[in-house]
Structure formats: C-alpha cells, structure tokens
Amino acid sequence: MIRVLIADDEALVRTGLRMILESAGDIAVVAEAQTGAEVVDAVARHWPQVVLMDVRMPRMDGVTALQHINRSPNPPKVVMLTTFDREEYVYGALRAGAAGFLLKDTAPRDLIAAVRAVAEGSAMLSPTVTRRVLDAFAGQQAADVRAARERLAVLTERERQVVRAVARGLSNAEIARELGMTQTTVKTHVSRSLSKLGLTNRVQIALLVRDAGEAGRAG
Incomplete structure (x- = not known):
C-alpha cells in the first residue's frame, strides 16, 4: 500500500484527490494538510511515501515546506500541484528536490499512475508538463x-x-x-x-x- 499525504489549502481539492487516489486500491491517504507548516508536521507524524502538495500554500509556501521536508531522515517523494499561474514557483520546487509536478486538472488515471511511478523511484518528466517549465527558463x-x-x-x-x-x-x-x-x-x-x-x-x-x-x- 502506497502511503500518501495530500496538502492543499482548499478542502474541495483535497477531497477530490483523496477520492481519486483511494479508488486505486493500492493507495492510502494517511493524512491531509492545508498549510505548509502542517505539511512538515504531518510528514514527521505519518511517514508518507509520497506527498502531493500545492505550490502555493498559506503560512509557508510549498517550496519552503519542501526544503524542510527534505531535511528529514528518509524524506518522502514530493510532487507539486500547480495551475501554472506562477511557473517560477514550480521551477524553484524542482530545484529544491521535488520529484516532479502535476496540473490540478490531471486526469484521474494519470494522477494514480504518477503516484505509483514516484513511489517506485521515478520522476515526473512528462513531455507536456515538465518540458514546458524547463523551456520557460531555458535562457541562462x-x-x-x-x-x-x-x-x-x-x-x-x-x-x-x-x-x-x-x-x-x-x-x-x-x-x-x-x-x-x-x-x-x-x-x-x-x-x-x-x-x-x-x-x-x-x-x-x-x-x-x-x-x-x-x-x-x-x-
């Protein structure tokens, strides 16, 4: 069973993600969080394997929360959720060690497949998503x-x-x-x-x- 923590400040989003993931049969949502600070605390208490976290979080943004999570022993894989309204946040998250990111309107089957892939050690290198962020920052x-x-x-x-x-x-x-x-x-x-x-x-x-x-x- 893949243990997942969902972090988003919108209850409706969290509920939708939980329903999708738990319908898979091999994924269990062990905790939810609505602020960046809550995410860090929940990771320490519930030891999820994968964290689905909104890039923009109250009290502590997703990138800062990710940095805190990655300082913990055996940190979980973190996939950032985004609507692409602030791509620089996504880029910062990848720099900080996120396993990848997904759009919030990702199809249910793709969301489930992504969680399974990340739990197995793969990274999210979707040609239609990750490449868009990489290209946005290609000018170095x-x-x-x-x-x-x-x-x-x-x-x-x-x-x-x-x-x-x-x-x-x-x-x-x-x-x-x-x-x-x-x-x-x-x-x-x-x-x-x-x-x-x-x-x-x-x-x-x-x-x-x-x-x-x-x-x-x-x-």
Missing part, C-alpha cells in the same frame, strides 16, 4: 552555463551520455537500447551521477543538463 546567463558545465565535468563520458538521455525524458529501458547497455548498468550510472553531482532525483539532473546547454544532445 553565461555564468550559469559555465557553472553547470563545471559541475558536469566530474562525470565520466559514459555518465554524461546517460544524464543527457535522462534530460531528454528517456526511461532506463530506452536509454539502455539507445546506448547499448543493460538497464542495470543504466541504473548504476544514474545512481553514481546523482551522488557525484549532489542531486536527489532525475528531474534535478534534467535541470542541470539544461542549464549546461546539453539537453538536446544525444550520446
């Missing part, structure tokens, strides 16, 4: 590009090929086929790259590669 200053490339310089060439593929939204299976390696080897390269770069998930890899101007490169 030269200093930012330089800094990103210096960070990537710690990787081996093979690791760089893998992280570029990750940034293009490819799954481990797709990367394995494209680069001629096993999925186990891909997972190993991704894990080592995350460790070397001091990152927590594939979304952050995608952002760093994009900052370095290498997102469109294959291999």
